[in-house]
Amino acid sequence: MKKTFRCINLIIILVILASCSNETEEFEKPLPTLLSSPETYIEGEQEFEIYTYYQSFLDFLAQAEKQPDNVEEIYKNTVLNSFKENGFSYSDFNAEIFYTPSDVVKLRNTIEVLIERQDELNTTIKQALATSVAELPGGSKKIHIMPIIPEITHNIEEEAGSVGGYAWNKNNIVLLVGPSFLEVDLAYTVAHEYHHVVYMDTKGGKWYTLLEQAVLEGKADTFATMLYPESFMSYYEPFTTEENTKVMEIFSANLESTDVELSVDFLYGDEREDIPQFATYIIGSQIMEALLTKHSNLTVEEWTKMPAKEVLEKSNLLLNKTE
Known part of the structure; x- marks a missing residue:
């Protein structure tokens, strides 16, 4: 009988020790060696x-x-x-x-x-x-x-x-x-x-106009989406019809603006002016989609280097919005 109890006690002690050992090992698990930087x-x-x-x-x-x-x-x-x-x-x-x-x-x-x-x-x-x-x-x-x-x-x-x-x-x-x-x-x-x-x-390092900012983001999103269409990183929603009319009117009137506050409004939104968040990205994507629909033969390097004004002109986007 005493031998049986001793065996049971020994098993319990071993289980407790093993449990403590595992917890300690998990808690003190060292981090992997850091990769060299750079x-x-x-x-x-x-x-x-x-x-x-x-x-x-x-x-x-x-x-x-x-x-x-x-x-x-x-x-x-x-x-x-x-x-x-x-x-x-x-x-x-x-x-x-x-x-x-x-x-x-x-x-x-x-x-x-x-x-x-x-x-x-x-x-x-x-x-x-x-x-x-x-x-x-x-x-x-x-x-x-x-x-x-x-x-x-x-x-x-x-x-x-x-x-x-x-x-x-x-x-x-x-x-x-x-x-x-x-x-x-x-x-x-x-x-x-x-x-x-x-x-x-x-x-170069020149300050970007509102048009250049939109085209800059539109080009980058077009490029990234072309390479990784399965990603959901383009997390902004397209304009509603009402938003599109209002925003494109403001955008068209300020193409050459370098006003920082206006740029911020088009990036983060301005409820007072009915400008939704990420308007810069949405407009840029619209411009690039219109450009490549009309000029599908353009190479990536060609449309990347194309000035923003030329991109907008060849897209006919604003012309289409006013017809």
């Missing part, structure tokens, strides 16, 4: 550098936990300084994507998931670049992977599949990536932003 990737005659900032974010999180009242200064000294070392300036850090994160728990989860998926993420980026270069060669570019911080989640994850992007200038792309990103949406975003920076090589 990772240099050659495609044809173009060189790409892919920068990740995982270690900088991990450093920030470790220090922020110990000094919760000093997070802004810590963020500047860890994350922002890393971006500065890679060509960004302090004036760039006024942009929303560089705001100091407040929800460090959610940020840590995002960082850890992205590190777990870093091979998948970088491979998808390189494949998208290869596909884009095959259709539209350009110059050497830098790709910076920025984890989506909780403060801007509402702008990206809900509407754009946990992926966003900025053509920061003609040489740099910033990709905003959340933990639930889909490969096809990431690839679409890379293609979209790549088209922007190639176009910027031909356009």
Whole structure:
């Protein structure tokens, strides 16, 4: 009888120890080794550098936990300084994507998931670049992977599949990536932003008119959709008939405008003027669709380099709207 009890007790102890061991192992599971940053990737005659900032974010999180009242200064000294070392300036850090994160728990989860998926993420980026270069060669570019911080989640994850992007200038792309990103949406975003920076090589650094902004976005969406039609990254809805009449009237009267407030209205919407959100993208897509319907023989390089005024004229879009 005593032997039976001893055996049962031993089994119970072993089960408990095994359970504790598994929990400890899961809790203390180390993160994968970080990929080198930058990772240099050659495609044809173009060189790409892919920068990740995982270690900088991990450093920030470790220090922020110990000094919760000093997070802004810590963020500047860890994350922002890393971006500065890679060509960004302090004036760039006024942009929303560089705001100091407040929800460090959610940020840590995002960082850890992205590190777990870093091979998948970088491979998808390189494949998208290869596909884009095959259709539209350009110059050497830098790709910076920025984890989506909780403060801007509402702008990206809900509407754009946990992926966003900025053509920061003609040489740099910033990709905003959340933990639930889909490969096809990431690839679409890379293609979209790549088209922007190639176009910027031909356009230069001049400020864009309202027409040029619309055509810029229309071209990039057309290019990305051509390569990745299965993506749902074009998340904006077409105009209603009533919206189309009102918006195109305002747009037609301000083609050459460089007014920043008007540009913001056409991007984020203005209820007072009945301008819906993402009007710039919607108009640009309409113009490009009309252009390529009438001139289907144009190559990608030809319509990419075509000036915005010529694109609009050949599309006959505004002419059709007034008939």
